[in-house]
Amino acid sequence: MTKWEKLDNNKVSMEVEVEAEKLEEALGQAYRKVVGKIHVPGFRKGKVPRRVLEARFGPEILYEEALEVLVPEAYQKALEEVDFEPIDQPELSIKQIEQGKPLIFEATIDVKPEVELGQYTGIEVDYEEPEVTEEQVEEYLSNLQEKHVRLVVVEDGEVEEGNIAMIDFVGYLEGEPFEGGKAENYSLEIGSGTFIPGFEEQLIGARLEEEKEIQVKFPEDYQKEDLAGKDVTFKVTVKGIKRKEKPDLNDDFAKEVSDFDTMEEFRQDVLNKLKEEAEKKAQTDLEEKVIEKVTENSKVDAPEVLIERELDRVLSDFSQQLKMQGLTLEQYCQLTENTEEDIKEDNRGEAEKRVKANLVLETIMKKEDFTASPEELEEKFKKMAQSYQQEPENIKEYFEKSGQLDIIKKEIAFRKAVDFLVSEAKVNKVAPQKEEIDLLEGLSEPIEEKTQTAETEANVESAED
C-alpha cells in the first residue's frame, strides 16, 4: 500500500504504510533486543517485563529499534511496488507510529529523472576514415631508433651538440671552490639542459683531455640561495666524448626490436598496428559523436547527486593515476595549488555531459529492451577469465558473490545500446583531417571547430578509462 507523488522531475515522495501486526512483531523483536541491555532496579537484567519497560521509559524506546528493521524492509518493498530507481539515500520521516495502528512513514527520494528521448535512430554523423600514412610509420620507426641509440666513443674530436661528454669539474665562487660544485666522471649530454644555462653551450668545441674554464651565472631563481644570481667559474676537464649513433633501419634492427626477420615485414607490422589503433580511435570517436548527438536531441536533467557521484569517481580515478606516478592527491593539490574542489569544478561540465549521456542510454536500453542474455554473459566471463588468467567459473563466482553481476549485465546492455545507435546512425564518411589532429597539441588555435569537438570527446573517453 503505497501512495506516491512527484515533487519535481527527479524527486518523488512516497507514503508507505506498514500493517499494525507487522509493527507489533517488530516491536516484540525490539523489546527482546533492548531488554538485555537495560537495568531496572528490582529486576535482574533481561527479566524486565515489557509493560514495566514501556511504563518506565516510554514506548519510544522500542520504536527506534523497531524502525531500524521495519523501515528499510518496507522501503525496499515499496520501491518494487512503485518501480522507481532511487539514486540516493531516501529522506525518511515518520508520520505515525503507535501500538495497534499501522506504521506510516514518508520517504522522499531522488530518482532517475525521466528522459524525453529525441530522435535517436538515423543520427547523422561524420566519420573520419582512419588512414595511416607513410610518414606516421616513419615517425614511429624514428622514435624507435631514438630508443635504441648506441653510444660510440669518439677517439679524437671535439664536443658537439648532442654528444655525451664525460667530465670532471670544479666550480669556483670568488676564487673559492663551493659546495656541490665538484664532480668527477660526470656524463653530461650536451643540449639536454641538465646544467645551468651556458654551461653546456660553452663546452661545445672542447677537445678530449682539454681543460676549459667556463664562466656562467647562476639563474636568479636557483634553488640554492647563496648561489643564485652569482657569477662562477668552472674548471672542466673533458675525459671522454661519446657520440650517439642511431641504428640503421635494416633487417638487423628489425630482428633486434621485433620478432620479424626483415625490415620489410616489420614495417608492414607497424603499419598494421597503427592502422588498428587509428581504426579503434575512429570507432570510439564515432560512438562518442553519436551518443553526444542523441543526448542533445533528448530532454534530460542531470540531478546534482549523480553529477556529484560522477565527480567523485573522476577524482578517485585521478588519484589512482597519480598514485602510479608516486603522488598522492594531497601532494598534487599542493603542487598545483589547487583544491579538490577546484578539480571537481573543472570537471563539472564534462561530468554533467556524461551523466546525461548515461541517462539517455539507459532510457534507450529500457525502451529497446536491451538486456544481457546468459550466453553474452558467459562470453564476457570467458573474456575476463582470459585477461585475468583465471577459470571462467571462478570469475563468475566472484562476481556473483560480490553482487556485481548486475553491473556486468548492465555493461553488456550498455554496449548493445551503443552498438545499436551506431548501426542505426547515418554515417557520412569524410576524409581524415590528420594533420590538424597532429598539430593540435602544439597549436593554440584549432583550424576547424569540428576537429576540436572530436578531440575533446576523445579526451573524455580516455579520461573515463
Place this chain on the structure above:
Amino acid sequence: MRDARDIIIKPIVTEKSTMQMEENKYTFKVDIKSNKVEIKKALEEIFGVKVKSVNTMKVKGKPKRMGVHRGYTSDWKKAVITLEPDSKPIEIFEGL
C-alpha cells in the same frame, strides 16, 4: 486522622511483585505503624478497589556503613494485598 496517602507510601515494583500481579496481588510499602485494617481502607479510598485480604510484614533495615560510621537503614512495612476477583485492577505503574 492520618490521610490515606500517608499510609500507602509507594508501590513496590520488582520481578516478584510483577509476577504476583497476575494473581491479583499488589505490593506496597506502607507506614510502619499502620495495621491491616487501615491499609485496606486506605487502598479502597485511593484506588476505589475491593480488597480481599492484606498480608503485612516488617522488613528489617539493612546494616550500612559510611566509613567508620555504622548504622542501619530504616525498618519498613511491606503489605501484599489481594483484590477481590471482581475488583478493577490497580494501575500500579501510573506515576512511576
